[in-house]
Amino acid sequence: MEPTPVKNFLQSIISDDLANGRVSEVHTRFPPEPNGYLHVGHAKSIHVNFGLAEANGGCCNLRFDDTNPEKESQEFIESIQADVRWLGFQWEGEVRYASSYFQQLYDWAVYLVEQGKAYVCDLNAEQAREYRGTLTEPGRNSPHRERSVEENLDLLARMKAGEFAEGEKVLRAKIDMASPNMNLRDPIMYRIRKVAHHQTGTDWVIYPTYDYAHGQGDAIEGITHSICTLEFEDHRPLYDWFVDNLPVTSRPRQYEFGRLNLNYTVTSKRKLKQLVDDGVVHGWDDPRMPTIAGMRRRGFTPGSIRKFCEMIGVTRSDGVVDVAMLEFAIREDLNANAPRAMAVLNPLKVVLTDYPEAQVETLVAPNHPSREELGSRELPFTRELYIDADDFREEANKKYKRLVLGKRVRLRNAYVIEADSVVRDAAGEIVEVHAHTIPDTIGADPADGVKPKGVIQWVSASHGRRAEVRLYDRLFNHEAPDRGDADFLRHLNPESLRVVEQAWIEPALAGALPEQSFQFEREGYFVADRFEHSADQPVFNRTIGLRDTWNEGA
Structure with a gap:
């Protein structure tokens, strides 16, 4: 039986795209960065991306956007794969990596330089922030923005060859330093990082930024619906700019939905x-x-x-x-x-003084009150038991429904018992309760009509396990x-x-x-x-x- 699409605005978009022939097959992706373990917010993204593909007869890729090797590790990659499988989803084909596209991304960067749409910039991080402007003030062009194509090609090749130190140069897209969208103010495409990569080793000393690699990864993989959380909405014009200005054969469309935020929880x-x-x-x-x-x-x-x-x-x-x-x-x-079971977390010993010391009675209890198919289990019943200390009082009012001296209570799936006396240690603390069983009360009320006050759990002291x-x-x-x-x-x-x-x-x-x-x-x-x-x-x-x-x- 095929999954039924859940009605939401993303499903409406997909249904319309399929009906109008804009796409013939739904192809989504889940693109985590392998820089930590996935959290509950990612569970929603997994459910959305894999779920929409599954419900519409399509497929979903698992791609690691691994562009920052300093913070990434194989441990995170393996944990993410395990999480996706455990949630019940399976990705299309092999696991994919942005790092597999590093050569293609570099070639496209060269293409942008040749088109006069990217340049090598020497501003350091502090200078770049100053030139970038603010939300209310436009940025200023870098003094290196008008370098010739030839000089930029040469500098980019030398960056790739490892001639420059980290932070000495970056490659930037040439877009618009006065744009009201800060993401379009000549964003960085490549930065120098002389650190080994968990997939490519030491092949590269320059790495693409997430904003550059992410959208192009979608294009390379033929993704039809790039579904992201809302914080990426302002990045969409940048993704579109790259697609518009690169010789890509596929044009993915990005759609954003609200991320999952839970109270009492931190997900950063x-x-x-x-x-x-x-x-x-x-x-x-x-x-x-x-x-x-x-x-x-x-x-x-x-x-x-x-x-x-x-x-x-x-x-x-x-x-x-x-x-x-x-x-x-x-x-x-x-x-x-979940099957039912009994455990005593705050144990207090109960000795049934009328029960034979060597006797072990095997009682049978259902594993679930309403699901017979879950079967039953055997409970060894013995003279000495443990109950929870909170389930006994020497004296109590009528609202207390557990064991009280001179009163009766039912041991779950076993006998009704009545408490007779207590044993105290040197400090005066109760360490043991003496009680007796009411005969023939397994599964039945006492014949004398005196009903027990309540039901409590118990474990055999000799057969239970710590x-x-x-x-x-x-x-x-x-x-x-x-x-x-x-x-x-x-x-x-x-x-x-x-x-x-x-x-x-x-x-x-x-x-x-x-x-x-x-x-x-x-x-x-x-x-x-x-x-x-x-x-x-x-x-x-x-x-x-x-x-x-x-x-x-x-």
């Missing part, structure tokens, strides 16, 4: 890199990071992210989306699909942590990670596969850590709570 690559470099988080894939790799390790699913992208839609303007929408999407997904459980929360406690020039690090949430090293889990959970998700009943949704979980040392990450607690008390 520079700031994400700072979080990593400063050790605020444990790498680009830390589960608190808004990177796709971080979300994956946190336990988000590809389906939930794609559903979120559908929920927020595609518009022509920027806006801020409430992160609660993303959290809603993952809760919906996991509620429908596990490390990492309780992740939002990384920032301010809805706009990077607003203005304020130090965004001062808005870090000190409770963004709490590690429980002595949690107790059902024995079967130790055998969970990495990245397998569960609902820990009454605790939230958790995932077996992608890299560190093992049967010998179980590690689970909290994906999201069962409900939003951020607005409580507001």
